[in-house]
Amino acid sequence: MSCEQHYRTLIDKYIDGEATAEERQELNEHLETCDACFEYMLEVRKVVAFVQSASHVQAPEGFTENVMKNLPKRKQTNRFKV
């Protein structure tokens, strides 16, 4: 594993909230001196923020009524089977 790969893996763990205290410490020290990794971390955070910001889709009006109109008659025959 290359050095760069090592820190990218650490950044992934950090973003996922899985980095240990030692790993966070190691990463912080590295980020102080490495612009490329610092940039990478900002970009990953930006992606997550972008995706989260777009996450408020609502079902169209009348959705529930449409589902209820199309409800089939439910078969009751297998009710007592596991």
Add this chain to the structure above:
Amino acid sequence: MDSIDKRLVREVRAGDEQAFAELVELYKDKVYQVAYRMVGNVHEAQDVAQEAFLRAYTNIDTYDIQRKFSTWLFRIATNVAIDRLRKRKPDFHLEDPVQGADGLTIESQLAADEEPVDDQVIQMETRDWIQQEIQALPPKYRMAVLLKYMEDLSLKEISDILDLPVSTVKTRIHRGREALRKRMRHV
């Protein structure tokens, strides 16, 4: 929340349709979002989301009440969405590589933004752009990224929904995120 779900499921099983309407109300936005992000247009998304609820209703007796209702429902919804993508393209496989993603340019999006009317319009366009970027991901990565970051589910839940090991889910999220990073980095 979970106990409300379970009470409603018991009522549906006992033949109460109104209880099912309550379940639809509770989950329609989440299910619709999965459908919309996967198929990419409102018309098909509505079909997919509706089909998911109808399948849930028909199969309500097969739901294991010990488990989380939302996981079961999401599992149905993701399967319906994937079926829909397969039908659209008969030789579709979840493993297919990305295609045609390069046609979308950030420049064209920015050109359209030259004279912003108001903040809301910009916000809408940003969302459209994010949706396009998400659409450009291969479906298996798209599904993992959307369940994680849009539906805010845990890796364990996503693993249950997709019936994949947690390690595979994690890999898919990372690869999807990395593909998005490469495409979004200059914004």
